[in-house]
Amino acid sequence: MYSSKKLPMTLLPxxxxxxxxxxxxxxxxxxxxxxxxxxxxxxxxxxxxxARLHSRYLRTLADLPWGGRPVRVSLRVRRFRCSRSxxxxxxxxxxxxxxxxxxxxxxxxxxxxxxxxxxxxxGEAGGRLLWRLGMMxxxxxxxxxxxxxLEVAYPQPHVVGIDDWAFRRGRRYGTMIVDLERHEVIDLLxxxxxxxxxxxxxxxxxIRIIAxxxxxxxxxxxTKGAPQAMQVAxxxxxxxxxxxxxxxxxxxxxxxxxxxxxxETESPEDDYxxxxxxxxxTPNRPRIWYERQLEASRKRxxxxxxxxxxxxxxxxxxxxxxxxxxxxxxxxxTVYRYRRMEESPEPVRFRxxxxxxxxYVPYILRRWGEGCRNGVKLYWEIRExxxxxxxxxxARLVAELRRAGVGGSITDRAQGxxxxxxxxxxxxxxxxxxxxxxxxxxLTTEQEAYLDRLGALDEALADAYRLTRExxxxxxxxxxxxxxxxxxxxxxxxxxxxxxxxxGLKKDLPAVRAGLxxxxxxxxxxxxxxxxxLIKRSMYGRASFxxxxxxxxxxx
Numbered sequence: 001m002y003s004s005k006k007l008p009m010t011l012l013p014x015x016x017x018x019x020x021x022x023x024x025x026x027x028x029x030x031x032x033x034x035x036x037x038x039x040x041x042x043x044x045x046x047x048x049x050x051a052r053l054h055s056r057y058l059r060t061l062a063d064l065p066w067g068g069r070p071v072r073v074s075l076r077v078r079r080f081r082c083s084r085s086x087x088x089x090x091x092x093x094x095x096x097x098x099x100x101x102x103x104x105x106x107x108x109x110x111x112x113x114x115x116x117x118x119x120x121x122x123g124e125a126g127g128r129l130l131w132r133l134g135m136m137x138x139x140x141x142x143x144x145x146x147x148x149x150l151e152v153a154y155p156q157p158h159v160v161g162i163d164d165w166a167f168r169r170g171r172r173y174g175t176m177i178v179d180l181e182r183h184e185v186i187d188l189l190x191x192x193x194x195x196x197x198x199x200x201x202x203x204x205x206x207i208r209i210i211a212x213x214x215x216x217x218x219x220x221x222x223t224k225g226a227p228q229a230m231q232v233a234x235x236x237x238x239x240x241x242x243x244x245x246x247x248x249x250x251x252x253x254x255x256x257x258x259x260x261x262x263x264e265t266e267s268p269e270d271d272y273x274x275x276x277x278x279x280x281x282t283p284n285r286p287r288i289w290y291e292r293q294l295e296a297s298r299k300r301x302x303x304x305x306x307x308x309x310x311x312x313x314x315x316x317x318x319x320x321x322x323x324x325x326x327x328x329x330x331x332x333x334t335v336y337r338y339r340r341m342e343e344s345p346e347p348v349r350f351r352x353x354x355x356x357x358x359x360y361v362p363y364i365l366r367r368w369g370e371g372c373r374n375g376v377k378l379y380w381e382i383r384e385x386x387x388x389x390x391x392x393x394x395a396r397l398v399a400e401l402r403r404a405g406v407g408g409s410i411t412d413r414a415q416g417x418x419x420x421x422x423x424x425x426x427x428x429x430x431x432x433x434x435x436x437x438x439x440x441x442x443l444t445t446e447q448e449a450y451l452d453r454l455g456a457l458d459e460a461l462a463d464a465y466r467l468t469r470e471x472x473x474x475x476x477x478x479x480x481x482x483x484x485x486x487x488x489x490x491x492x493x494x495x496x497x498x499x500x501x502x503x504g505l506k507k508d509l510p511a512v513r514a515g516l517x518x519x520x521x522x523x524x525x526x527x528x529x530x531x532x533x534l535i536k537r538s539m540y541g542r543a544s545f546x547x548x549x550x551x552x553x554x555x556x
Contacts, residue, residue, distance in 0.1 A: 018099070021076075030066050035076045041094035043082045044102075052081040054091050061100055063107045065134030073107065075100070110135070115149055118142035119554040122539050146550050154179065154186050157204065161211040161525040162218050164192040165532055167545070174545070176532065176552075178525045180211060185528050188549040194221040201225030211520045213237045214508065233508060233515035234522035235475050242471060242501060243433050249464060249497035250429035251337065254346045256461060258426045260453040301347040308338045308345055315339040357393045360385065364394070368401055436468045463493035480516030531555065 017038035024031040040051040056078050063071040079093050093102075100107050114137045117126040123139030130137050157179040164173045175189035175197055189196045198221040201207065211232045212218040222231050250257065307330065314324045315335075324339075325332045338345070360382040367378060375398040379391040427435070432454075435447055443451075455462030467490055474482050483505075490502035505512050515521070535551050536543075 018096075025066075025069075028069065030069050030071045032063070032071065032073045033076075034073055036078060036094060036096065038094065041078070041080050041092075043080075043084070043087060043089055043092055044095060045089040045092070046082065046084050046087040048082060048084045048087065050080050050083040052083060054079040054081050057093070059100070061105060061107050062110055064110055064113070068134040070134065070136075111145070114142055115145040118146040119149075119551055122535075122543075122551070125538065143547060146554070147547060149550065149554065151550075151553065154184065155182070156206050157181070157186060158206060159209040159211070159520060160186070160204075160207055161520070161522045162197060162222075163213055163522055163525045163529065164215070165529045167536070167548075176525060176529055178528055180209075180520055180524055183524050185552055185555075188545075188552055190545050192217060194218070194224075197221035198225035201229075209518070209520055211522050211525070212511070213522060214241060219508065219511070230514055230518075231511040232518050232520050233511040235515050236521065236523065236526070238512065238515060239437065239472070239475055241504070242468065243437060245497050245501040246433035246436055246464065246468060247429045248337075248340055249495060250432045252341055252343060253458065253461060254426075254429070256454065256458045257429070257432055258346075259457055260450055261426050297347060301345075305344045307334070308341060311335055311338045312341075355393070356389045357387075357397060360387055361397070364397060365401075368398075373398075373402075436465055437472055439472075440469070460494040460496075464495040464498050467493060467495070467498050474516050478517055478519070480513045483513055483516055528552075 017036055019035045019037050021033040021035050023033070040049050042049045056076055059075045059077060061073040061075055063073050065071055075096075077094055077096070079091055081091055082089055095102065098108065101111075104111070113135065114126070114130060117130060120126070121129060123143045126142045127137060127139045130142075159180045161178045161180050163176055165176050166172070167174050173192040175192045176185060177187045177189070177200065178184065179186050187200065189200060194217040197218055201210075201221060202225045205226070205228070207226050207229050209232060210218075210222045210226060210229045211234060212222060213234050214237050219231065222229060307328065310328055311324055311330075311334070314327065319327075321332050321335045321339075324330075324335045328335075363382060363385065364378055367381065372378060375395050376391065378398065379387075379394040382394070427450075435443070435451060438447075451465060455465055467486070470482075470486055470489075473479065474486065487502050487506065490498050493499060532548075532552050535555065536548060539548065539551075
């Protein structure tokens with residue numbers, strides 16, 4: 001055992017009037033003897049300062065560990081007599097608020113560390129970390145610290161963002177409110193009903209700007225609960241609504257999307273007969289394989305068409321999405337996709353899956369035609385041209401060429417039964433919508449040519465593309481003054497879905513105009529919602545809303 005009275009006082013809690021009397025260190029524990037030396041103390045009841053000493057007593061406290069060893073502090077404090085005769089507290093013990101709370105058995109700094117760990121990691125993970133740091137606290141203790149902590153008071157907000165978050169996706173939702181000026185979460189609500197958000201806004205009449213999504217609940221809450229505030233429609237949600245409208249519109253233009261992929265040298269193909277013509281590098285694929293794939297594709301398409309007919313029939317009869325999905329046994333996304341399609345879905349084409357070796361196949365065929373039959377040599381040659389994968393792919397191709405008997409000078413890409421994947425694949429409606437929304441400077445030459453062919457084939461698609469580019473430019477450049485002209489152009493366009501999109505914007509026109517003019521958005525709210533998801537999932541879904549709210553507000 002080692003004892004000394006000369007250890008620096010900086011190892012003790014920071015407080016005036018503490019004196020280190022003795023320290024004892026052994027293999028299991030560090031013991032400190034500390035005494036209070038303040039000449040006077042204030043009565044905790046009346047606040048009168050007095051120096052009339054009554055007695056002394058010993059408090060045993062736990063402190064932060066030293067080198068992994070627990071620390072026990074024997075603190076000798078004093079009792080004083082209150083000098084005010086009318087005070088009901090005649091004798092009191094001196095308070096050391098910066099060192100320890102009344103009646104506590106741990107120093108203030110030892111209580112603060114588990115509290116912070118509880119906010120950051122929760123109960124189970126926080127308990128494991130504290131054990132490794134030499135501090136013992138059960139998961140229940142950590143969560144008790146979190147629940148018992150005082151809520152931090154925040155300044156009255158003037159610019160807030162409001163959005164919903166999923167406590168249990170598809171079943172239970174809450175509301176998050178963020179101060180956009182200070183970038184801090186200021187409250188969580190247990191539901192996303194308009195009444196709850198309205199009540200919260202009524203308690204904060206100083207709010208002047210509310211950034212929200214396009215949902216009707218928060219629009220109603222902001223209108224009734226904060227009529228003095230300007231509502232700002234979030235720009236991300238505006239672009240998301242436009243993307244959904246485009247995808248729904250392009251789902252009805254699959255035939256045009258396919259036709260635009262053909263170059264001038266290509267001729268139209270039948271839907272089924274050529275669906276499997278450019279699918280593989282395997283030479284001499286058996287005919288029966290194609291017939292089986294063709295029959296399976298036909299059956300799938302028949303089921304899809306029948307499903308589309310049933311969804312359309314129920315939708316036109318007035319059934320809602322939930323009832324249709326439950327009755328037909330399909331997802332709601334399928335109902336949303338098919339209910340507005342006026343034409344039956346087209347058959348899905350069997351497409352060639354691009355392989356890592358495809359860009360180097362023309363070079364390998366040319367070298368094969370020149371007489372090079374060494375697969376290892378071909379592998380190292382394409383390695384020098386940027387190929388970064390294994391040699392087994394080259395070995396398989398060389399084996400196929402040998403089995404096909406390909407030799408001599410290859411002038412026809414189909415010679416020997418080897419088919420190269422030169423035909424472009426048809427983009428899906430979502431991929432085409434992404435092309436519409438992509439920045440012009442980021443489009444490749446092939447993508448620009450494809451979009452030009454789309455516009456030439458269908459005037460409605462040309463109008464949709466032009467309107468999409470103009471609207472995206474307004475959103476990115478905050479050019480809200482152009483909104484009225486854009487709405488007029490959308491009303492006069494031949495794209496019916498764009499006209500419906502413009503009609504939806506008119507219902508929320510002041511907020512949309514503010515969203516295209518003001519700098520505020522719901523972007524910070526989305527970021528805090530991601531952080532909330534991390535906290536919620538780390539609690540394994542077993543925490544109450546109150547504990548989750550404490551942790552989120554404490555983390556911010």
